Amino acid sequence: MTTKKHGFATRAIHDGQKPDELTGAVNVPIYLTSTYQQEEIGKNKGHEYARLTNPTRDALEESLCSLEGGTSAHVFGSGMAAITALCTMMKTGDHVVCSDNVYGGTGRLFDKVMTNYGLTFTYVDTSVAENVAAAIRPETKLVHIETPTNPMMAITDIAAVAAICHARGVELSVDNTFLSPYFQQPIALGADIVMHSTTKFLNGHSDGLGGVLVCTKPEHAERFRFVQKCTGGILSPFESYLLLRGVKTLAVRMKQHDANGRVVADFLKGHKAVERVFYPGLAEHPQHELAGRQQTGYGSMLSMELGSLERANTFAKSLKLCLLAESLGGVETLICHPATMTHAAVGAEGRARLGITDGLMRVSAGIEDVEDIVADLEQALDRLGS
Incomplete structure (x- = not known):
């Protein structure tokens, strides 16, 4: 977790992006390794296997966590991989309320894949907060909104929806891809989780896929680290490096x-x-x-x-x-x-x-x-x- 003692542009350049201790290189190195030498049985230097951790990816997660004001960040191989990881918070019988006008791939994942595992979804116009309240059921575990929406540019009142969710014991996730943390801070407005397709503004150069979930609770961090370990849908060291470079000029x-x-x-x-x-x-x-x-x-x-x-x-x-x-x-x-x-x-x-x-x-x-x-x-x- 990082602090907000510096301004946004300063944090974008420096948080998570410290000079390399070995050489003084001002850019985080691309650690192209699949495994790490261990000093003795049961003792390592903080890394065991690249699916679990990678220094380049770790730096990126620290950077993105700082920019969104969360407590942890977890990067994945694409925005859709991040949304898929988000769904692992649920179990069979759970219900999700979602903005009716989201990226088409989000609805496709929910309706064509996740329903096969017993999750149910209700789509409403979340720009009217009362629609969210009306759609929440006893089995609702998550409300997922996209604001502005893709492509109709409708706006959802994040603070109003967050208040409704929390009064009903439901968590709120916000897809912040269209605005980036520079223009919108969902966590400060009450969101529990922020999602990005990092392919877009965070990368900024149309040369790398990625996704991230920025979280606010220890149980989120535990869950998504476990998902990274189990499913392996992680971001590569090279694309982590491209994203670190992109964030510096965000x-x-x-x-x-x-x-x-x-x-x-x-x-x-x-x-x-x-x-x-x-x-x-x-x-x-x-x-x-x-x-x-x-x-x-x-x-x-x-x-x-x-x-x-x-x-x-x-x-x-x-x-x-x-x-x-x-x-x-x-x-x-x-x-x-x-x-x-x-x-x-x-x-x-x-x-x-x-x-x-x-x-x-x-x-x-x-x-x-x-x-x-x-x-x-x-x-x-x-x-x-x-």
Whole structure:
């Protein structure tokens, strides 16, 4: 556990990332070893086998724990591996309440895999806190929310939902991937566990998969360390190193992501080819005020409605600088089509219920010169007419 005596950017650079004691190297070394020499039977230097611990991974977990303000952090080979580890808190017969508009892979895991082991799930619009209260049952063990949601950018009041959960003896987990700990601190708002796909903003360079659970209780730490040991879904030393490198620049990157996101949202709102923009930083967003209270920025994630699959595809094929690709949070601007990419598994009926149309495009504004991002979006949108 680390302290908060320093500011966020300072902790991002230094917590968990001490110079190497042997050589003085300012970067944490990549410890490429599967096992460790033991001094004698029953005595080692803190490490036995790489599935259990690795010095590079240990440094990363200390860093991420500090940034989210938790008591322990546990990294996994992907965001989905982290969500899977989260599910190991439950047993047959337990119930989970989940945001109805989450990453498609989360719902796919819950409905297609975890239900086979006797877990049950209820999906509600968690942006209305009363929906959460109404969905909790005696067998409910966890409420899992994503805020802002992917890709509709709905906001959930974390503090209000946390109060409901704790009054009913239920734990709250929050997927904080879209904002990163720089713009949102769920634990400070009452969350018990924070989850990230570290592939996104924490890494920031689109070059490594990963996931993390940041926890607040000793029993969480014991459980997830055990899961890492038993299932082996751990993050590799090299990807741990990439993530440590990415985290060092998180503060400066997020500032630029946020600045660019606001400019892009304003531009798209005014373009005749765009029917609607979903971005909490716009005054017309229904939860703009809530976002301003529980976040310290609006970030770079937004979605826009173009009206049809044909128009969306014409736009996508016309891009020259921005990249049509899944994922988000990289330094480059990434644009995806949720209906055929991130939320294909939800199905047409499920997408219709959530408002994910064939004309919806999600934008992850990068940190390029914003004038260049806007110019590329403009030339692609102009091909659509009005």
